[in-house]
Amino acid sequence: MTKIPDLAISAAKVFVILTKARQFDVKDVVTDPDSGSNASDDAMLSVLEDHTDDPVRAELIAIIRGLNEDEQIDLVALAWFGRGDGALDDWGDIRAEAARAHNRRTAEYLLGMPLLGDYLEEALAQFGHSPEEFEQPA
Template sequence: MVRYPILSIPLETICFVIAKAREYDAKDEVTDPDPGSNPSDDDMRAVLEDHDDDPVALEMTSIINDLNEDAQIDLVALAWLGRGDAELGGWDALRGEAANAYNGRSAEYLLGMPLLADYLEEALAQFGLSCATVQE
């Protein structure tokens, strides 16, 4: 039987971050910074643009910032693991690097990672976990 490292962050939270990261990555560049009309007049296009007050980014930031330090470190280490920075066997060293790099700005850092959802899913697969079990 394979023994996986224990994570400080619940699978449900990781899966929520993955879902929000997918929504956030789907955003497009802002084409009209100040539309000045109501959403129905512009066919709701502003929802698909990456505005400063983007509710998805605000929600992701809030969720990540509400995590304790250990959970934030695990989330960053998972992103790095999924990105291929190390193998699962090197988890302790990778997590140690994430702990050393911790500066309280994990949400900003992770939001700047374009393939965050893919990286987190890949890392979960290495842990033998999947968000499919959460959604059942």
């Protein structure tokens, strides 16, 4: 049985990012770019559109940029791992490649990745974590 590698980023931080990523992923193309009304006038449809000043996007970027370099590297490696780019035995190689590719545009790179939330959830599952352990009781 393969030993689960230690991560520089906590599973709780990854869960917060994957939750926000899912909020961002559901955004749709802008259908009325020159809308002068407020959101309540158009049945709140504008909150589901992918505007450049989207607060969810801004929050995600701030969270990712707030991570230290090792956490950012692990986050990218987890995204790659979760999309099927290797097995637990390959973690060292996946992380090394993420370290080589690391730059100051990590947040933008990750936000450009479709299904980021799903990839991170799959990676957490492979590392023995489930979303239920991070959900707050009602």
